[in-house]
Amino acid sequence: MKIYFAPMEGITLYPLRNIHKEMFGECVDKYYTPFVSTARTYKFKKREQRDILPEFAISFDDYKSEVVPQIMGNKAEQIAWAAKKMYELGYREANLNMGCPVATVVNRHKGSGLLEDTDKLDAMLYEIFDSLEKENLGIEFSLKTRLGMHDESETAGIMEILAKYPASEITIHSRVRDDYYKGAIRLDAFCDAVKVYRENGGKAPIAYNGDITSVESFNIVKSRISDIDRVMIGRGLISNPALAREISGGEALKPEELRTYLDKLYDAYEEYIPEDRNVIFKMLEHWAFLHVHFKDCDKQLKVIRKSRSKGEYRAAVANMFSNCEFIVEQTQA
């Protein structure tokens, strides 16, 4: 089973990618960057561009194939331009965001907003793949999508269109846009989507995405999608950085490992954003997921949240580790 670390805006930036790769990366096949936006100016935003500069991919022996930059846009020529830029930076693959559910994105017909008008989607994909083929760059172009905007009746139409183009891989988040990231995952609709895609001649490998948070949930999904050999995991890997290892039959997360991971992450963020308060904000994004490992930790978590300096933060974390029982979630593969 291939396991991919999902793109998460503001979270899976290079400090996290590097530290996760260094400590838990042996069972993760690819790390996707948060999206980089295209623009009329044909320039990336400085902050977004910095995240994809190869010089920062310090933990990766082969960032070209292990890190996948993601593109957000809605104009074929801008998207093809961005893919070309990724190629120039050395990347073997670029990914298109067709799944972001955020209203400001969707209203601009980007992210999952691309799924609303299938004729436009068809025309856009035609132009992108045509342009990439003419340039003959050899960059692989993959897609990350959902089952539709509003409901499952849209899925077949979308998959018929995707089947027409030579995407290198398609990741499907098993929900529609209106679900955002909540509610039951739509496993039947996911299976139907794969079926329609294949029946229409679609050749790309398909990756499953959605709510894999433990070995147990992985096994449930796997039993339903037996022909799928790759999964993308987001929140599950943030809350349990060792999840890919556990799914691959390895050891469960150990408290001392988590402690080291948090320390290294702090140091990496400190270089990225040199201001205690902002580093702590970044760490709190992780704690929002990680606190599940500590029993009855409300009080200790509050102290972490209130910390204003590196010293306060470190003391609060030490307090959490020494006073709250560590919960190992799922250990059986």
Ligand SMILES: Cc1cc2nc3c(=O)[nH]c(=O)nc-3n(C[C@H](O)[C@H](O)[C@H](O)COP(=O)(O)O)c2cc1C
């Ligand atoms: C805070 C946050 C930021 C996200 N940012 C992106 C993004 O930049 N690009 C993208 O394709 N998906 C993004 N996603 C979606 C994730 O990649 C993934 O599809 C989603 O979290 C569902 O997978 P999971 O259940 O394994 O977390 C984001 C999700 C969250 C919660």
